[in-house]
Amino acid sequence: MTGLGVGLTHVPGAEPLLDACADLLEVVEIEPQALWRARPDGTTGCDEEALRRLADLPGARLLHGVGNPVGGCRPPDPRQTALVGELAERLGAPWVSEHLAFNRTTGRTAGPTGRTGRGGRSEDGFRTGFMLPPRQTLEGVRRSVASVRAMADALPVPLAVEIGTNYLRPRADELPDGRFVASVAEGAGCGLLLDLHNVLANERNGRASVGRLLDELPLDRVWEVHLAGGFEHRGYWLDAHSGLPDKELLALAERVLPRLPALRAVLFEVTGSALPGLDPQAVRDLLVRVREQWRPQPSPAGLALAAPVPWPSPALEPGDGPGPEEWEHALGALTIGREADGTLARELAADPAIALLRELVTEFRASALAGTLVHTVRLLLLTLGEAGVRALLDDYTRSHPPELFATEEAMAFAAHLRRTRPRVPWLADVLELDLGLVHVRLDDAPRTVRLGTDPNDLLAALGAGRLPVAPAQGSFLVRLTV
Template identity: 70%
Template sequence: MTQLGVGLTYVPGLDRILDACADLLDVVEIEPQTLWRIRSDGTISTDEEVLRRLADLPGARLLHGVGNPVGGCRLPDRAHTALVGELAERLGAPWVSEHLAFNQVGGEGEGGRANEDEGFHTGFMLPPRQTPGGVRTAVRSVRAMADELPVPLAVEIGANYLRPRADELADGEFVRRVAEGSGCGLLLDLHNVLANERNGRGSADELVAALPLDRVWEVHLAGGLDHRGYWLDAHHGLPDDELMALAERTLPRLPALRAVLFEVTPSAVPQLDAQPVRALLARLDALWDRTRRLPPVLSAPPRPAEAPQPGTASPSPSPSPSPEEWEHTLGSLAVGRAPATPLGRELAADPAVGLLRELITEARGGALAGALPNAMRLLLLTLGGAEVSELLDAYGRADTPRLFASHEAAAFADHLRRVRPDVPWLDDVLALDLGLLHVRLDGEPRTVSLGTEPTALLTALGAGRLPVAPPRGEFRVELVDR
């Protein structure tokens, strides 16, 4: 099988860049969760309109999961894995990829509601326990997903903002053991690797050298941001010179490389110009030999756990804390809880924990801005940015994150009804936003009852101002998807 080539990961709003670069695109990578619609009855459907637009683009297709990671004690969701597998078959994807991380702790609470005792989502992909026990946990999770997919699975090396620990395997050694123990392929995100170096976790070149390079099928590149002394994996802007130099050193060393993708976030798309992206794709295409013969993309036979190689630093065979304790403690700290344990106090002293909390709050706020645009605008116009930030912080402390924006919106609406901020028309605007959200997700009309004339509310908020004396009364409004 020959290489797929160079391409872009798709995000909403990227269409103009895709159109401008169509002649250079060999592959487009899709995050399947961004195509899913969570209906009111809990079932998941795929946005067929977006999928049709993507199917019309040139080149091959890959799938890259962003919400069902394979590095933790909680096994990946089988229903979500099945949906990814169906999409892979429809699009002819030769493999799919997921993150070597965790984003859930423990089990699901009653009715899908997460709580401290029964489990919760973290709202962010967090680094797994990098010990022999963590390797076994990750291998089990990777195999659980790989065995359910119709195509091979590659795992992505993630960004890790935590300080390195004396009781853990080095990043490259951990990934190598997981890849060889599970037989999976690797997605080498060079920006993640460089970000880890810049944040003090060790040399990017040494990490790459520790990997089984014949398992690297795919490479990601992206831009980042300097924030509070950390280099963030923000997918913002173009790769910088240091990252491109790392790519130039690394890509020729990857004998099984088939695809190189440039990643960008939706928020960064408006500032992205097509011409620099075209130049980047052309430069990447020149970095590797696309004429060489490659073996088929296949999962390798899993290897048993191994002893440390000579000269490789390794922790004791069963160090404490366990993967379960690690995930519960780090996940709890990331969502604003403070476990009163030695590990909890130790991790709480790492400045990266505060950064993780900030990133999770920002991600939840972004999800709410997309799902409840009028309500969030009303809150900002009435309370101001500082008070809305306090409101979001209080919500974050009271309720753990949701995986999907529609669930986050419903939970935040419930929180607002409990705390009752002094914001006029809030109940009506929430009813409109939630109604419109469900219409989009279900594809069916919905009727809502209001105490304020809706056109006056939506017109003013859409213009970025507060309504002025909107008519009051009893209004029943049918909402439809246009």
């Protein structure tokens, strides 16, 4: 194939930006999880209307997973992999990508020190609510290779893995960042997605320099590059996708892109929350600049897929440090605010990045709730204030691990509110309204809810940012529609 070119990643709400840049788009990358709807019966459906709108945009299509990473001990979810494969065939995507990270832990038996062992207590696996760095050891390579192969073998198109952001301090018992990624890519026989903002953020936060990382990577496996913006917070440079790339990143791209012989696509990433403050003309200027710096070179039909390279000594000897499962449990537990025992947990807890990760997970979960239970969250804020809502969220997040989909998080939080019964007037009715609207979107069908308060009084007041004043009471049947 001759290559794809330059384009944008799609997030909900990005349609005006995509329209403004339509004449420059050569490729649009879609996050499939943003199009999925998790139904209460456990099935997952696709937002067909959004998919039709995306199909009408110019250029080629790529798929970039954001919820089914391939860097952990727990294999990627085969149901999600199957859905990605179906979308790839429907959209004609030449490859798909996923993150070299983990966001779920496996079940295990833990001894009294927190290390895996016989005779200990049983611990269930859980979601972390955030993509976390895998264990960068020989055994970590082996487990990541197995995870990558599990997804790659189930897909109808090739797979590339993204080099993620790592806020943790480097450890003496781990492989260098570039060597770890190279070993996984070569061992699995997959491609690479080089997110230049990720690796620059890693350098700024004290990990490997971009130059050393590139020297260690098999650059002929890089099919795709991401560009993004971030900002400084609590002494860290966050991979926030919060705006345009800065001057240092643009200069880095100008140096690096010509070094990538297999490069086929360069995408600009931005989050939905940053879209309102983004100047479409500035994005157009970015796309033009990248197109002037780099054009895809002709290549044989299909992607160059080198055979997997056997990795020597795939297992660690006893005493070589914590294994990947212990790493994932300790890091995952600390990230979501759970207690974790053992030497490794104490070492990780001393890393200031743990407090940052906890904050990011909490903010991410709060954002998911604010976007789904809109009126409920507004009522809680107006009644309890920010400090009260923060305490309520802290209690919820400590007792319930993160969910993958925002709708699942909403259902879980609603169950928590019904169980704890905070003293908030009209909460039951407002919650019923919000949940009804969630079900309407999930089922794409009308739904009727019964309330004890006039919904017009409730919605008018909350929509204006104030509490209702003596809303009418009674029995109200409300039909909610799409």
